[in-house]
Amino acid sequence: MKVLVGYATAAGSTEGIARWIADRLSGRGYDVVTHVMEEGTSTAGYDAYVLGSAVHDRAWLPAGAAFLRHQRKLLKGKPVWLFSVGLPGALRGPLRRWAGMEAATILGELVDEVTPVEHQLFTGVVSKGAFGRFGALAFRAVGGCFGDFRDRAAVETWADGIADSLDTVKAATIHRPY
Template identity: 50%
Template sequence: MAAVLVAYASAHGSTEEIASRIAVRLAAGDADVDLSRTTELRDVGRYDAVVLGSAIHDQQWLPEAVAFTTRFRLDLSSKSLWAFSVGLPDTLPGPLRPFAMREEAKIRALAVESLHPRGHRLFSGVVRTEHFPPLSRVLFRAVGGRFGDFRDWEEIDRWTDDIAAALHGDRVTP
């Protein structure tokens, strides 16, 4: 049975809920799973694999997620690693979506590519009016942005199932 850490950095709870869903699904697939905020971890040595996620704010991972990758860079380099980001792509209208995807590639390069993850996904999250200052709300709406819950749970489940299959195929043991 693989020991898996699902670690996350969440600003408003959406990333935490996605991480929790991933952890529950991996555990159902016969993995020994721990779920934790990146700020609460002191050691990752006991894990065979890590699934690491962060919300995206100001076109970058949250500082606590970046600090986690810096602090545990050496440990993470010896583990099976998957990463996910939670951002805004599905909240934007069609013409702006390609821009969001280009930005996602930059975020991936800055945040996780140097760690050589086995996979990375950008998921849409929850966007509420209270997440933005008043002027930003107006600008977000002006460019066609929409508020709401844009998480695609089926996509998240498929990705998680792919991770579970990879872990099972690797025959990772504690």
């Protein structure tokens, strides 16, 4: 089975997560292509899709959202997993919980285009430089921390769940009597 792992990134951490997912799926025997989601990226010829974007202002990056919009006919009826990469893990206490709840907001903007099997929100690299001087000060003031918060084990566990589901689809296809 052929799987497309697509990503939209501003600063690179989402690409890293996409590659971890791709490596895990490859390790489970899937034929995986990892590619940036942009105009011209073909979605034809795949059996399943794992698509993810960095989050800015509680939404996918425009390139990722546009990709889903343009490809929705092709994605219809195919198994699609979505992931978003934001900053909940860089916050503490109630703010972290509040930021974690943005998953529903992010997904709400995307479900017109696809009905994913699952949507997962990860935390990426949160860097001071990306926020600008005022934004960085405000972020620190609410207890935010800068750094690489990517949790490879959590990403791989999620990818394993995807592989488990695909294994089931594969087995059902192979054993279909006609």
